[in-house]
Amino acid sequence: MNEFKLHDGSLYWPKTMSFFPTYPSLRERAMTQVAIVGGGMTGAICAATLAEADIPAVLVEEKRVACASTAANTGLIQYSSDIMLSELADRIGEKDAVAFYAHSYKAVNDLSLLAAAIPQDGGYRARASLYCASETGDATKLRREYEMLRRHGFAADWGSPAGVGPGFKARYPEALVTHGDAELNPVRFAHGLIAQAARSGVRVFEHTSVTSMRRRGDWFVLTCDGGEILAHTVVRATGYLPGVDGAAGSEPLLRRTFALATRPDSVPSEWRPDLMMWETARPYFYFRTTPDGRIIAGGLDEAMRDSADGGWTLQARTDKLLAELGALFPGRSFEAEYAWSGAFGESPDDLPFIGEHPEMPGLFHALGYGGNGTVYAMLAASMLVARLRGEIHPLAGLLRPRQVANQGAKDKPAIRKA
Numbered sequence: 001m002n003e004f005k006l007h008d009g010s011l012y013w014p015k016t017m018s019f020f021p022t023y024p025s026l027r028e029r030a031m032t033q034v035a036i037v038g039g040g041m042t043g044a045i046c047a048a049t050l051a052e053a054d055i056p057a058v059l060v061e062e063k064r065v066a067c068a069s070t071a072a073n074t075g076l077i078q079y080s081s082d083i084m085l086s087e088l089a090d091r092i093g094e095k096d097a098v099a100f101y102a103h104s105y106k107a108v109n110d111l112s113l114l115a116a117a118i119p120q121d122g123g124y125r126a127r128a129s130l131y132c133a134s135e136t137g138d139a140t141k142l143r144r145e146y147e148m149l150r151r152h153g154f155a156a157d158w159g160s161p162a163g164v165g166p167g168f169k170a171r172y173p174e175a176l177v178t179h180g181d182a183e184l185n186p187v188r189f190a191h192g193l194i195a196q197a198a199r200s201g202v203r204v205f206e207h208t209s210v211t212s213m214r215r216r217g218d219w220f221v222l223t224c225d226g227g228e229i230l231a232h233t234v235v236r237a238t239g240y241l242p243g244v245d246g247a248a249g250s251e252p253l254l255r256r257t258f259a260l261a262t263r264p265d266s267v268p269s270e271w272r273p274d275l276m277m278w279e280t281a282r283p284y285f286y287f288r289t290t291p292d293g294r295i296i297a298g299g300l301d302e303a304m305r306d307s308a309d310g311g312w313t314l315q316a317r318t319d320k321l322l323a324e325l326g327a328l329f330p331g332r333s334f335e336a337e338y339a340w341s342g343a344f345g346e347s348p349d350d351l352p353f354i355g356e357h358p359e360m361p362g363l364f365h366a367l368g369y370g371g372n373g374t375v376y377a378m379l380a381a382s383m384l385v386a387r388l389r390g391e392i393h394p395l396a397g398l399l400r401p402r403q404v405a406n407q408g409a410k411d412k413p414a415i416r417k418a
């Protein structure tokens with residue numbers, strides 16, 4: 001079914017697991033209130049949130065838990081989206097844009113509560129983000145962003161802070177710092193959430209692919225290889241892979257992005273490891289650190305290409321990322337112990353697709369396209385629980401699955417307001 005590789009190269013996060021919990025495959029008929037299709041970060045966050053809300057659920061994963069995009073995720077958790085608050089306000093109006101940012105901010109905090117509720121260390125650490133002006137001309141729009149963030153009560157400071165190193169400051173003299181962000185280890189975090197959900201009663205199945213879905217009265221009937229699930233609500237948490245519903249208008253714009261992890265203990269002493277760095281250029285270069293002193297850097301997004309080129313592209317992009325890093329810390333050279341590429345999906349209007357499909361009541365999309373997939377997964381879980389309780393979430397109209405003209409990532413259309 002899956003025609004493209006979700007990631008390629010050597011991944012870092014799976015190496016941080018001392019063992020991988022396993023789950024059986026479905027070999028029977030299961031009846032439940034909510035069926036979650038997909039055992040990545042999104043499925044994991046939905047499963048844990050449903051378990052906390054005492055809502056019966058089954059999660060099915062066609063391969064292994066957290067082995068798809070989640071394993072390639074670099075784990076930056078930011079309330080700021082790829083589209084600035086000020087740019088989003090120009091497109092959809094300041095009120096809706098601020099509501100979207102406020103709920104993203106809350107989602108980062110909700111993730112911290114989930115992190116605290118699991119016994120494993122999922123690598124969740126509070127962090128600040130250093131958002132740098134890539135070119136002198138970008139400083140004006142970054143300043144406007146800072147002013148809008150402050151006006152609406154988001155914690156942000158202007159200026160490149162002390163303690164980032166003189167080479168870094170010379171390259172990026174203008175920057176804004178946002179507070180309230182975090183980093184995590186996506187594989188440990190997703191596994192921790194799913195194990196916790198399973199302990200709380202969510203039935204989890206691996207190596208179980210949903211091959212078709214149909215309606216029977218109030219029920220969805222999901223056919224899996226080996227079994228069947230009857231559920232009142234189905235959550236599509238299939239990431240960038242084709243869904244189970246065939247609904248048009250929710251496919252991501254796919255690009256390929258690159259990332260690396262340096263050797264341990266290679267963070268320059270002049271860098272503040274509580275900061276995560278990104279920039280205004282698109283695609284952007286970014287980096288964060290890990291508890292064992294590695295730097296995880298990424299960027300260089302490009303059009304999807306055939307990954308069967310003998311690894312040449314990955315090597316060339318890894319060298320380029322290392323050179324970018326080296327230029328920020330003169331006199332230091334970095335080596336990549338792990339380097340990988342991954343498919344990366346964006347929506348044409350920069351907003352995730354979350355909510356019930358208008359033509360298929362009960363089918364809930366949790367498709368967090370964009371650089372903030374983890375924050376959007378948390379938003380999706382909160383919106384799902386609100387929906388199941390019969391409440392109307394303030395973002396329901398804005399994020400519901402919608403037809404957006406696919407004009408390519410560079411030329412995004414204005415969003416049609418609900």
Ligand SMILES: Cc1cc2nc3c(=O)[nH]c(=O)nc-3n(C[C@H](O)[C@H](O)[C@H](O)COP(=O)(O)OP(=O)(O)OC[C@H]3O[C@@H](n4cnc5c(N)ncnc54)[C@H](O)[C@@H]3O)c2cc1C
Nearest residue numbers: 038040041042062068069070074075076210239342373374
């Ligand atoms: C290099 C890279 C860096 C990234 N960095 C960040 C970052 O810093 N911060 C961030 O928030 N996001 C980041 N992302 C995005 C992030 O990886 C994704 O948003 C997120 O992991 C998606 O999780 P998911 O659960 O939605 O998808 P996935 O992890 O892809 O999980 C979907 C699962 O659904 C399963 N599935 C699909 N179809 C079926 C079916 N029919 N039946 C059963 N199971 C099915 C798949 O096997 C898969 O395991 C990055 C992505 C890449 C590639």
